[in-house]
Amino acid sequence: MQRIGVFVCHCGTNIAGTVDVKAVAEAMKYENGVVFSTDYQYMCSEAGQNIIKDAIKEHKLTGIVVCSCSPRMHEATFRKAAQSVGLNPYMVEIANIREQCSWIHKDMATGTEKAIILARTAVAKVHLNAPLTSGETPVVKRALVIGGGIAGIQTALDIADAGFPVDIVEKLPTIGGKMSQIDKTFPTLDCAACILTPKMVDAAQNENIKIYSYSEVSGVKGFVGNFEVTIKRKARFVDETKCTGCGLCTEKCPQKRVPNEFNLGMDQRRAIYIPFAQAVPKIATIDADYCTMLKTGKCGVCSKVCTAGAIDYTQKDEFITEKYGAIVVATGFNPIKLDKYDEYAYSQSKDVITSLEFERLTNAAGPTAGKLLRPSDGKHPHKIVFVQCVGSRDTRECGKSYCSKICCMYTAKHAMLTREKYPDTEVYVFYIDVRTPGKNFDEFYRRAVEEYGVHYIKGMVGKVIPEGDKLIVRASDLISNEQLTIDADLVVLAAAIEPDKTARPLATMLTASMDTNDFFTEAHPKLRPVESPTAGIFLSGACQGPKDIPETVAQASAAAAKVIGLLVKDKMKNNACVAHSDENMCNGCSNCAKVCAYNAISYVDKEFRMPDRTTRVRRVAVVNDAVCQGCGACTVTCPSGAMDLKGFSNKQIMAEVDAICK
Amino acid sequence: MQVNEFKPKIVAFCCNWCSYAGADLAGTNRLNYPADVKIIRVPCSCRVNPLFVLRAFQRGADGVIICGCHPGDCHYTTGNYYARRRMTLLFSMLDYLGIEKERTRVEWVSAAEGAKFAATMNDFVATVTKLGENKRLEDLRCKK
Numbered sequence A: 001m002q003r004i005g006v007f008v009c010h011c012g013t014n015i016a017g018t019v020d021v022k023a024v025a026e027a028m029k030y031e032n033g034v035v036f037s038t039d040y041q042y043m044c045s046e047a048g049q050n051i052i053k054d055a056i057k058e059h060k061l062t063g064i065v066v067c068s069c070s071p072r073m074h075e076a077t078f079r080k081a082a083q084s085v086g087l088n089p090y091m092v093e094i095a096n097i098r099e100q101c102s103w104i105h106k107d108m109a110t111g112t113e114k115a116i117i118l119a120r121t122a123v124a125k126v127h128l129n130a131p132l133t134s135g136e137t138p139v140v141k142r143a144l145v146i147g148g149g150i151a152g153i154q155t156a157l158d159i160a161d162a163g164f165p166v167d168i169v170e171k172l173p174t175i176g177g178k179m180s181q182i183d184k185t186f187p188t189l190d191c192a193a194c195i196l197t198p199k200m201v202d203a204a205q206n207e208n209i210k211i212y213s214y215s216e217v218s219g220v221k222g223f224v225g226n227f228e229v230t231i232k233r234k235a236r237f238v239d240e241t242k243c244t245g246c247g248l249c250t251e252k253c254p255q256k257r258v259p260n261e262f263n264l265g266m267d268q269r270r271a272i273y274i275p276f277a278q279a280v281p282k283i284a285t286i287d288a289d290y291c292t293m294l295k296t297g298k299c300g301v302c303s304k305v306c307t308a309g310a311i312d313y314t315q316k317d318e319f320i321t322e323k324y325g326a327i328v329v330a331t332g333f334n335p336i337k338l339d340k341y342d343e344y345a346y347s348q349s350k351d352v353i354t355s356l357e358f359e360r361l362t363n364a365a366g367p368t369a370g371k372l373l374r375p376s377d378g379k380h381p382h383k384i385v386f387v388q389c390v391g392s393r394d395t396r397e398c399g400k401s402y403c404s405k406i407c408c409m410y411t412a413k414h415a416m417l418t419r420e421k422y423p424d425t426e427v428y429v430f431y432i433d434v435r436t437p438g439k440n441f442d443e444f445y446r447r448a449v450e451e452y453g454v455h456y457i458k459g460m461v462g463k464v465i466p467e468g469d470k471l472i473v474r475a476s477d478l479i480s481n482e483q484l485t486i487d488a489d490l491v492v493l494a495a496a497i498e499p500d501k502t503a504r505p506l507a508t509m510l511t512a513s514m515d516t517n518d519f520f521t522e523a524h525p526k527l528r529p530v531e532s533p534t535a536g537i538f539l540s541g542a543c544q545g546p547k548d549i550p551e552t553v554a555q556a557s558a559a560a561a562k563v564i565g566l567l568v569k570d571k572m573k574n575n576a577c578v579a580h581s582d583e584n585m586c587n588g589c590s591n592c593a594k595v596c597a598y599n600a601i602s603y604v605d606k607e608f609r610m611p612d613r614t615t616r617v618r619r620v621a622v623v624n625d626a627v628c629q630g631c632g633a634c635t636v637t638c639p640s641g642a643m644d645l646k647g648f649s650n651k652q653i654m655a656e657v658d659a660i661c662k
Numbered sequence B: 001m002q003v004n005e006f007k008p009k010i011v012a013f014c015c016n017w018c019s020y021a022g023a024d025l026a027g028t029n030r031l032n033y034p035a036d037v038k039i040i041r042v043p044c045s046c047r048v049n050p051l052f053v054l055r056a057f058q059r060g061a062d063g064v065i066i067c068g069c070h071p072g073d074c075h076y077t078t079g080n081y082y083a084r085r086r087m088t089l090l091f092s093m094l095d096y097l098g099i100e101k102e103r104t105r106v107e108w109v110s111a112a113e114g115a116k117f118a119a120t121m122n123d124f125v126a127t128v129t130k131l132g133e134n135k136r137l138e139d140l141r142c143k144k
């Protein structure tokens, strides 16, 4: 018989507001096996934990129930407290009377009644708890960073600096990400390339960092401390070890009509290319979709001019498998496609562009060598209209309900830079709200308005109509309540940002959860912002939500710190709640092994003594504790009921069901 | 005014990784749903043995709902597929035994879908309330 203690937390008024905690504690005194029951303001506080510890010692408790917030919040805290006074941590059960009771019910009677049932259910379960111990497995001291943008680079550099090897997997031929396409950064206006490229070079030269460019993660197995990842190295038809990055091939290739994605299709590149001058690694890549040699077998110019002999038309995709202790997701973002926003005439006129395209137009390495010229006729625009929130804060099907966060600031930057370089240009910005929280952000925006004379107009643009070489912008000014018509030369749309398309399949591989917008969810929105709920998976940058560069870098370093904290450990505690087979009941049918996603179940021949004193050899299942993740799929499959899950056993769950239905 | 006094007993099995977190989020966002729903935390929806569902009905539950991660998002990769298949079979058998299909349900609720969790529970409770008490499988010996 267990000796159970029940501890009811008030959580200030969070619980006590709608649950009569005293009544719950009182009611529990009459439950079978409960020898001690009390309530306290904050059970998770030191004083609260001491109450628990003292009661365990004084009343020789063999199991405790804490009625408090979600076990996802403080289960670990209370387990630790129990362990410190010699009670097995798995003898602790939590009754979730905050998130699943007091916070959802408005009146005391309902809340209290439900809380009592939840507490009683936990008591019923704890009666059947058994002390559990967990084994340990060694941690692979190597990290993987998926995505080589500024987030991935920063995370990798920090981990590498702590002395651990890191691999970066980047799907494009070069690392650098979106930041490499940006011209200047707000609010300091320093040049993005000048602060990014040194980091890219650092990453390339750091002996702890290995960059797999033009590669993708194609499979993930294992668990925290021991991931096994398959990386697909896409064929770039250039031998990475031989290519010197001289770029001769990219000048001589006769296939000149390939849209240049680095400049967002505003100019063209060759079929063999290096994305940009500071690319890391600086290695040429053949675009198989356009290469004449690969398509027709006739050409071979690049291989002729290559003095290093690096061109290899027979290269195939290659798959490599590596082991990692931790994985960081840094897959970043993309601006949304604007085809659903035809009121802005994006597809009809070349002079309606996105902000990222504008960024390339003002960049010295861009298609116009940094001169602000209209894409249609190469003329200098005299009137520019910026439209904010294109697709952001838009609750329609085609839009994104969230705020993309960075657009207000980069639009202010674009407007300011335009006025500075071309003071004869009139600049209009249409906005719903201007949101500038951040260090020196509001000052920056005000400078755009006050010093640079940018016309900020609160209101939405209804329609953009291309007419001759002008763009007629129809909009409403919400403050003066007027309809406006502006004949603009250039319209710039601040497109909403969304997670990269590769994030969703990756989340599935990593079994990391995502929200409805495909941003990765964090383990706790406030307290564990850089960890995914899946142990060993960490989040860095905009894959978790829209972020500007400083925030991305901060989060990247935070993720690195978490990874380092994991990799310094030599061993990881395994999950103690693992499956276990009762060999007396097992008939060796193999059903459990078939449903196990981790190959944790194997079979051994075992000798059994029969009642007549003879022995018989039978095949029985054994679970590898280090590999079992404790999902319980096998327990339900087992036809003889031999398989059970520790911590969530059949009996325990049945007892919970009974207690609820009582 | 006629008040419907009937309060159904609802057992909700929620997987630890998505739906239980979704239920927590519903609480954090103070989204109201009836107190008739009591949640049992299981590691994964595939941990729910059909026997648990039967047991609940036997003990007088009026409805049983199983919540897991969205297909493809199961923390253990494939657990929810097993759950889906097992429960489809079980529910049709229960239907055959006279436990209406509306009393049983499998739903996918992610950790970010607090609102969906609350809405699902509101809807489920309303449906079960309309059906009234479940007497079909109830084992009267269990009643005190």
Ligand code: FES
Residues within 6 Å of the ligand: B015, B016, B017, B018, B019, B043, B044, B045, B046, B067, B068, B069, B074, B075, B076, B077, B079, B080
């Ligand atoms: S963990 Fe949620 S369904 Fe498997």
